[in-house]
Amino acid sequence: MAQLKLSNLAKHFGAAVAVEHVDLEVRDGELVALLGPSGCGKTTTLRMVAGFVEPTAGQILIGGKDVTHAPPYARDTGMVFQSYALFPHMSVAQNVAFGLEMRRMGRAEREQGVLEALKLVKLDHLAERLPRELSGGQQQRVALARALAVNPSVFLLDEPLSNLDAKLRSEVRLQIRSLQQRLGLTTLIVTHDQEEALTMADRLVVMDRGKVLQVGTAEELYERPANAFVAGFVGRCNLISGFVDPGGVFRTDWGGEFAVPQESAPGKAIFALRPERVALRPGTGHGIPGRISAITYLGSLSEYHVDVSGNSFLVSMPPPPNDSPLRCLKIGDQVSLTWDVAAVRLLPFEPSSNQGEEP
Amino acid sequence: MAVLIVPASLLVLGLLVAPMLLMLRISLNQFSPTQMMIEAMSADNYIRAVTDPYYQQVLGTTLGIALLCTLLTLILGFPAAYWLARIESRWKSLITILTLFPLLVGNVVRSAGWMALLGNDGLINATLLWLGIISAPLKLMYTPQAVVIGIIAVVLPYMILTLASVIESIPRSVEEAAANLGARPGTVFRRVVLPLALPGVAAGSILVFVLCMNTYATAILLGGPQFKMMAPAVYDQFIRANNWPFGATLAFILLAITMIFTIVGSIGIARRYKR
Ligand SMILES: Nc1ncnc2c1ncn2[C@@H]1O[C@H](COP(=O)(O)OP(=O)(O)OP(=O)(O)O)[C@@H](O)[C@H]1O
Ligand SMILES: [Mg+2]
Numbered sequence: 001m002a003q004l005k006l007s008n009l010a011k012h013f014g015a016a017v018a019v020e021h022v023d024l025e026v027r028d029g030e031l032v033a034l035l036g037p038s039g040c041g042k043t044t045t046l047r048m049v050a051g052f053v054e055p056t057a058g059q060i061l062i063g064g065k066d067v068t069h070a071p072p073y074a075r076d077t078g079m080v081f082q083s084y085a086l087f088p089h090m091s092v093a094q095n096v097a098f099g100l101e102m103r104r105m106g107r108a109e110r111e112q113g114v115l116e117a118l119k120l121v122k123l124d125h126l127a128e129r130l131p132r133e134l135s136g137g138q139q140q141r142v143a144l145a146r147a148l149a150v151n152p153s154v155f156l157l158d159e160p161l162s163n164l165d166a167k168l169r170s171e172v173r174l175q176i177r178s179l180q181q182r183l184g185l186t187t188l189i190v191t192h193d194q195e196e197a198l199t200m201a202d203r204l205v206v207m208d209r210g211k212v213l214q215v216g217t218a219e220e221l222y223e224r225p226a227n228a229f230v231a232g233f234v235g236r237c238n239l240i241s242g243f244v245d246p247g248g249v250f251r252t253d254w255g256g257e258f259a260v261p262q263e264s265a266p267g268k269a270i271f272a273l274r275p276e277r278v279a280l281r282p283g284t285g286h287g288i289p290g291r292i293s294a295i296t297y298l299g300s301l302s303e304y305h306v307d308v309s310g311n312s313f314l315v316s317m318p319p320p321p322n323d324s325p326l327r328c329l330k331i332g333d334q335v336s337l338t339w340d341v342a343a344v345r346l347l348p349f350e351p352s353s354n355q356g357e358e359p
Numbered sequence: 360m361a362v363l364i365v366p367a368s369l370l371v372l373g374l375l376v377a378p379m380l381l382m383l384r385i386s387l388n389q390f391s392p393t394q395m396m397i398e399a400m401s402a403d404n405y406i407r408a409v410t411d412p413y414y415q416q417v418l419g420t421t422l423g424i425a426l427l428c429t430l431l432t433l434i435l436g437f438p439a440a441y442w443l444a445r446i447e448s449r450w451k452s453l454i455t456i457l458t459l460f461p462l463l464v465g466n467v468v469r470s471a472g473w474m475a476l477l478g479n480d481g482l483i484n485a486t487l488l489w490l491g492i493i494s495a496p497l498k499l500m501y502t503p504q505a506v507v508i509g510i511i512a513v514v515l516p517y518m519i520l521t522l523a524s525v526i527e528s529i530p531r532s533v534e535e536a537a538a539n540l541g542a543r544p545g546t547v548f549r550r551v552v553l554p555l556a557l558p559g560v561a562a563g564s565i566l567v568f569v570l571c572m573n574t575y576a577t578a579i580l581l582g583g584p585q586f587k588m589m590a591p592a593v594y595d596q597f598i599r600a601n602n603w604p605f606g607a608t609l610a611f612i613l614l615a616i617t618m619i620f621t622i623v624g625s626i627g628i629a630r631r632y633k634r
Pocket of ligand 2: 042043
């Protein structure tokens with residue numbers, strides 16, 4: 001195990017910039033997730049660490065050793081490919097043994113290592129099968145075992161769960177996480193699934209268009225997003241652009257007035273509020289008036305889309321109890337919205353940014 | 360659905376199997392200088408062909424040249440095929456077509472070109488003489504080496520294209536996985552690329568071997584009168600000696616040897632592949 005350090009890493013494909021100014025440190029035994037929309041440079045970053053892509057600029061250190069220009073076979077990374085990339089002509093055991101053979105391990109020791117790795121992923125009973133005789137989930141676990149068997153300094157995973165169905169995905173996700181923690185693996189995982197990143201990672205790196213926007217724990221990113229993109233990408237968020245007036249008033253572009261913390265700096269800003277921090281009451285009372293435009297029942301959660309002067313506002317809460325007046329709300333009903341001003345975040349205004357998933 | 364193969368089957372039956380059966384029948388007849396062919400049922404022609412040292416040598420030369428050319432073509436073709444399969448260039452399809460280009464030139468025309476290059480007053484000798492590197496022309500034409508070079512030039516495109524299509528089907532990520540696990544490029548080739556490309560190696564080698572065994576124009580034009588391979592020998596019997604029974608016998612022996620080597624080779628590769 002070792003620490004992984006990327007400094008000022010960049011990759012250009014001709015004129016196209018895939019990755020730019022990436023600074024990142026993955027501590028010994030830590031799991032860091034690279035999160036971002038399609039094409040933001042996650043895979044390129046990971047492949048630079050593995051040595052398959054030559055960086056245009058910057059440095060990669062594994063355990064303090066500069067491997068920026070080292071060939072892939074000399075890097076001691078263990079990579080799990082999105083397509084698994086198992087050797088189709090070798091049995092499960094031979095696949096797992098491959099890395100150990102390359103490390104010139106003796107036969108007995110090798111067999112021991114294969115067995116241990118297969119036991120880790122609970123596949124020791126299928127050792128003699130060929131990859132094509134396995135299900136997708138089993139192949140995925142062989143790929144994991146193959147990478148783990150060599151006890152790599154850095155464990156790399158590129159969307160390892162994207163080919164699995166939802167149930168299996170959450171199962172394997174937990175498996176990877178517990179293995180990673182038990183073995184103390186320094187891990188970099190790529191995903192575009194925020195739930196995956198939130199449940200697995202010690203820290204998350206949100207990327208967009210080749211740049212790192214924010215690095216932090218799930219809670220940090222959720223509670224204190226650095227900008228509107230992060231707020232919209234990690235969890236759901238109501239994002240409204242407008243102007244902060246002195247004295248704690250936020251004037252939206254369409255002329256609405258929202259309460260924000262008193263000490264907020266005046267100027268153009270983006271108002272960010274998590275849907276679960278908004279309280280909703282039937283009828284017109286105090287608060288922002290709106291009209292329900294859609295209700296989505298999600299089991300443990302209900303989502304209300306509320307139309308506020310032509311703008312959609314998302315409110316989420318656990319389904320109200322049977323005797324609650326909220327229970328009989330239906331589309332078109334008048335409601336009013338209130339929130340604790342402390343829950344409001346004011347984010348820097350970015351005219352050209354394509355904001356993440358807006359409600 | 361089975362009806363779909365009827366036209367092709369009829370064609371094969373009519374144009375391949377029927378003449379072959381006819382040839383087999385002819386090979387059992389006897390030759391007579393006056394009557395040309397006497398109906399018979401004898402193995403005399405076969406006995407003569409396998410016992411006559413001259414024809415033993417012709418067969419040996421043919422087999423040796425074919426095996427050598429197949430091996431050299433495989434060794435030369437694999438890196439080129441790998442490169443062709445892996446380039447990510449917008450010119451890829453153009454390069455693939457260029458690979459086929461040599462086939463646009465017929466064997467006779469091509470060999471004539473080689474003669475102009477390798478002959479005693481051909482381009483190479485003329486240049487070397489002019490530069491003063493040699494004082495008398497080197498014997499380049501009418502040598503087995505000239506034949507080998509000439510054959511390889513013909514069959515190389517077949518090998519490259521057959522191999523490239525198989526290598527293309529090997530995911531690059533599989534090679535990357537091997538490198539990631541610590542395999543150097545040579546090991547990646549030996550342990551991953553080559554085993555996965557074996558079906559292509561088999562198909563390409565069989566194709567090339569069959570073409571080499573049946574070399575005709577190249578053998579005559581670049582090998583000269585002293586150099587004999589099977590296909591020209593068959594031609595000689597049919598056209599020059601008018602000995603149809605013996606010509607048919609030689610043709611059948613050529614066919615049989617080609618088939619035996621092809622089948623044994625495929626079984627060998629299939630067995631390795633299954634392992
Ligand atoms: N070999 C290449 N040549 C040219 N451009 C490339 C190449 N590889 C990647 N890119 C570009 O670099 C950018 C980043 O690609 P990358 O594969 O890293 O994205 P990603 O974040 O992994 O996306 P996804 O979630 O869709 O996998 C993309 O715009 C892509 O088009
Ligand atoms: Mg990707």
